[in-house]
Amino acid sequence: MNARRKIALVNVFFPPQAIGGATRVLADNIEVLAADYSDRFELVGFTSDFGRQPAYSIDVYAHRGFRVYRAGAPRRPHMDWIPRDQAMGDLFGEFLDFEKPDLVHFHCIQRLTGSVVEAARERGIPYMVTAHDAWWISDYQFLMDGKDIVYPEGHPDGTDPIHLPEGISLEESRERRGFLKGLLAGARDVLAVSEAFAGLYRRNGVANVSVNRNGLRPQSWLPRTPSRSGRLRIAHVGGMSHHKGYHLFKEALGGGRFGNLEALVVDLSRPHGYERQDEWEGTPVTFVGKCPQDRIAELYARMDVLVAPSLWPESFGLVTREAASAGVWVVASDMGAIGEDVRVGIDGNVVPVHSSDALASVFAEMDMHPDRYRAPVPPVELADVSVQVAKLAELYARHDLDGMRLTQVATDTTAKGTPA
Numbered sequence: 480m481n482a483r484r485k486i487a488l489v490n491v492f493f494p495p496q497a498i499g500g501a502t503r504v505l506a507d508n509i510e511v512l513a514a515d516y517s518d519r520f521e522l523v524g525f526t527s528d529f530g531r532q533p534a535y536s537i538d539v540y541a542h543r544g545f546r547v548y549r550a551g552a553p554r555r556p557h558m559d560w561i562p563r564d565q566a567m568g569d570l571f572g573e574f575l576d577f578e579k580p581d582l583v584h585f586h587c588i589q590r591l592t593g594s595v596v597e598a599a600r601e602r603g604i605p606y607m608v609t610a611h612d613a614w615w616i617s618d619y620q621f622l623m624d625g626k627d628i629v630y631p632e633g634h635p636d637g638t639d640p641i642h643l644p645e646g647i648s649l650e651e652s653r654e655r656r657g658f659l660k661g662l663l664a665g666a667r668d669v670l671a672v673s674e675a676f677a678g679l680y681r682r683n684g685v686a687n688v689s690v691n692r693n694g695l696r697p698q699s700w701l702p703r704t705p706s707r708s709g710r711l712r713i714a715h716v717g718g719m720s721h722h723k724g725y726h727l728f729k730e731a732l733g734g735g736r737f738g739n740l741e742a743l744v745v746d747l748s749r750p751h752g753y754e755r756q757d758e759w760e761g762t763p764v765t766f767v768g769k770c771p772q773d774r775i776a777e778l779y780a781r782m783d784v785l786v787a788p789s790l791w792p793e794s795f796g797l798v799t800r801e802a803a804s805a806g807v808w809v810v811a812s813d814m815g816a817i818g819e820d821v822r823v824g825i826d827g828n829v830v831p832v833h834s835s836d837a838l839a840s841v842f843a844e845m846d847m848h849p850d851r852y853r854a855p856v857p858p859v860e861l862a863d864v865s866v867q868v869a870k871l872a873e874l875y876a877r878h879d880l881d882g883m884r885l886t887q888v889a890t891d892t893t894a895k896g897t898p899a
Contacts, residue, residue, distance in 0.1 A: 493526035501611035517767035555698035568594025694864035714782035725790030731838035733759035779805035806855035826856035
């Protein structure tokens with residue numbers, strides 16, 4: 480008899496796919512689980528594939544010695560908003576019936592939809608959820624609508640979005656939020672990756688949320704490579720989307736004549752090895768492609784300052800912590816948790832992001848005193864990923880899972896298909 484408990488890990492993307500911060504967090508968690516807890520837990524993965532295989536087909540591959548099932552996700556309007564997909568739920572149900580996990584740990588499930596959670600609930604399989612973004616509580620995964628209005632508090636007390644997604648009715652919006660919150664209410668654990676994000680979920684009616692703070696993967700950081708131009712290198716690595724504040728970064732750097740600054744921008748749509756040069760009103764700009772996780776130290780060695788001007792209240796902010804750990808000065812948004820570990824004036828700045836003015840002021844100061852920001856910042860103590868995984872291991876092992884399974888079967892048989 481296998482004494483190990485089988486844990487199904489579910490995320491819209493899965494290693495070795497390196498798409499999004501949640502996938503990176505999951506990859507780090509898996510590395511520690513596989514290395515340190517293989518005697519206690521057997522892992523199996525479920526994820527989506529977008530654009531490479533037919534919708535609802537299944538491919539299976541091996542990652543770190545365990546199976547990962549990859550389901551083809553259909554291309555369609557509002558694909559990251561859709562709350563239910565019965566065909567995907569049925570496919571996931573077949574996976575559950577075959578693998579028979581003791582517990583399912585859901586991470587980001589857009590494209591897979593809440594139907595995969597329903598499939599676990601209908602079978603009485605205990606499940607837990609880690610909330611990496613606002614998908615569960617808002618029509619807007621990153622709390623920013625199509626008119627660039629940010630909802631930093633989500634939609635507490637049942638308030639509705641001012642602007643609904645195009646083609647989505649108010650009734651559909653309310654039904655979606657009620658359905659997904661009902662799935663969270665049925666979870667054995669709902670985890671947020673920071674205190675700030677846990678507070679957001681609580682204010683939006685999710686009472687059963689606790690914190691398992693993201694940790695950093697141990698790295699051997701590289702010494703800073705010298706700048707070829709002698710200018711201070713200001714980097715934006717979070718992607719060029721609006722909610723990441725890329726437009727503010729470009730406005731602030733391009734709006735002034737900075738003789739001592741240059742920019743490094745990571746274009747996540749380009750492959751590793753891509754590089755091109757540009758100029759913003761006299762400021763040199765280098766665009767590079769996305770960086771594999773195993774070469775992330777090389778990326779931080781190419782910058783002196785990391786800028787993370789996110790407009791949405793980030794749940795954690797992995798890049799800001801990594802940068803500080805690598806000795807890089809950090810300029811972070813005052814929204815959410817992205818700047819909560821910044822030691823203002825010691826290793827970074829925290830700035831408002833309602834316009835580019837605050838960033839421009841910081842850049843002007845850096846242009847006048849580049850040597851101050853070129854020097855490595857004082858060492859910072861940040862939690863290791865092993866601490867995060869140790870808590871996960873406690874949660875995976877907690878309670879009598881078989882007893883919970885029987886209790887949930889009795890409960891969910893009557894509630895099957897009914898949104899909470």
